[in-house]
Amino acid sequence: MTSIAVTGGAGLIGSYLVDQLVSAGHNVVVVDDFSKGRLENLSQVAGKCEVREGNLEDKGFATEALAGAETVYHLASRAYGVGYSAAHHLDMLEHNERITNNVLQAVRHAGVKNLMVTSSSCVHRDDASDTVPELPLFDGEPEMVNWGYGWAKRFLEQKAVIYAAETGINLTIVRPFNIYGERYNWMGEYSQAIPMLVKRVLDGNDPVVIWGSGNQSRNYLHARDCATVMRRLVEIGYTTGPVNIGLRETVTMNQLVALICKAGGLSPKIEHDLTKPEGRFVKSSDETLLRTVLPEFQPSVSLEDGMKLMVGWYRATFGE
Numbered sequence: 001m002t003s004i005a006v007t008g009g010a011g012l013i014g015s016y017l018v019d020q021l022v023s024a025g026h027n028v029v030v031v032d033d034f035s036k037g038r039l040e041n042l043s044q045v046a047g048k049c050e051v052r053e054g055n056l057e058d059k060g061f062a063t064e065a066l067a068g069a070e071t072v073y074h075l076a077s078r079a080y081g082v083g084y085s086a087a088h089h090l091d092m093l094e095h096n097e098r099i100t101n102n103v104l105q106a107v108r109h110a111g112v113k114n115l116m117v118t119s120s121s122c123v124h125r126d127d128a129s130d131t132v133p134e135l136p137l138f139d140g141e142p143e144m145v146n147w148g149y150g151w152a153k154r155f156l157e158q159k160a161v162i163y164a165a166e167t168g169i170n171l172t173i174v175r176p177f178n179i180y181g182e183r184y185n186w187m188g189e190y191s192q193a194i195p196m197l198v199k200r201v202l203d204g205n206d207p208v209v210i211w212g213s214g215n216q217s218r219n220y221l222h223a224r225d226c227a228t229v230m231r232r233l234v235e236i237g238y239t240t241g242p243v244n245i246g247l248r249e250t251v252t253m254n255q256l257v258a259l260i261c262k263a264g265g266l267s268p269k270i271e272h273d274l275t276k277p278e279g280r281f282v283k284s285s286d287e288t289l290l291r292t293v294l295p296e297f298q299p300s301v302s303l304e305d306g307m308k309l310m311v312g313w314y315r316a317t318f319g320e
């Protein structure tokens with residue numbers, strides 16, 4: 001089987017992708033600096049894939065790490081919650097730009113045939129429609145709480161497109177929405193929304209305070225399902241343009257907290273702090289293209305089951 005490199009392969013989404021690729025019999029190389037990824041995430045594939053540990057900001061390492069790969073799934077990125085992103089735009093932009101430049105040069109050097117790059121729904125502007133289709137890349141500013149990160153993802157997409165046009169490489173671009181899972185590495189105040197909320201509830205806060213009305217809604221997809229979409233898009237050779245990875249169906253913050261409480265067997269009072277921002281009222285993914293390209297795709301983890309898995313994550317992480 002072909003040699004496949006997964007950058008960020010020890011991370012939340014990447015590790016599920018590695019599981020699937022190894023199960024399919026591929027020779028997989030995980031490229032990660034373990035700044036957020038964890039070796040435990042690779043426990044199912046221990047001894048069955050190669051791990052090349054290093055920082056992709058280092059051009060020499062990037063070139064060595066991707067040597068010999070026929071296919072590269074590029075997921076490595078500084079990807080923290082909005083608490084970090086909103087306060088560190090330049091850092092997010094520069095870190096991710098350095099990785100982009102090194103990875104694209106290393107891919108060229110290695111003569112890679114297939115490349116998947118991981119963009120984000122954050123490339124879309126804040127005033128986009130509630131259910132966002134695959135919009136053109138450079139229309140206004142990206143999502144402003146993720147300003148630097150959003151621009152880095154826009155540059156990643158655009159550079160990869162130009163690179164593919166010049167080299168003929170098969171390029172797949174994905175734009176995940178809100179992805180979660182029990183392999184999340186807790187980052188304290190810089191963590192993503194679902195782990196933060198799960199911790200807030202399971203720490204035993206009573207009341208649990210929700211920012212804003214609690215009626216703001218989002219869509220969430222488990223990381224295993226996100227990985228499945230990434231793998232399938234590359235397997236079928238989908239190279240026509242960016243594909244959203246997310247669902248149209250949304251839940252409100254109130255519903256999400258209720259699911260977490262149910263999964264944790266808790267029933268705290270819920271209060272709303274209306275002085276706090278709630279962000280966009282609705283952010284949902286137009287899944288038309290995803291359904292057209294991968295009609296067989298069905299999420300394998302419901303949000304209710306996902307919250308039970310997150311309770312397990314909480315107990316394993318904080319030792320309750």
Ligand SMILES: NC(=O)c1ccc[n+]([C@@H]2O[C@H](COP(=O)([O-])OP(=O)(O)OC[C@H]3O[C@@H](n4cnc5c(N)ncnc54)[C@H](O)[C@@H]3O)[C@@H](O)[C@H]2O)c1
Pocket residue numbers: 007008009010011012013014031032033034035036037038054055056057074075076077078079099118119120121175176177178179180185
């Ligand atoms: N989780 C989401 O909701 C979401 C949404 C949209 C896009 N994305 C994108 O999907 C990709 C994977 O995200 P994730 O949620 O699995 O995050 P993650 O942080 O768990 O995974 C990223 C991995 O990249 C590694 N990494 C970071 N900087 C590196 C560097 N300089 N050199 C080598 N490795 C490095 C980290 O150690 C980590 O294992 C990222 O590109 C992220 O921007 C994620």
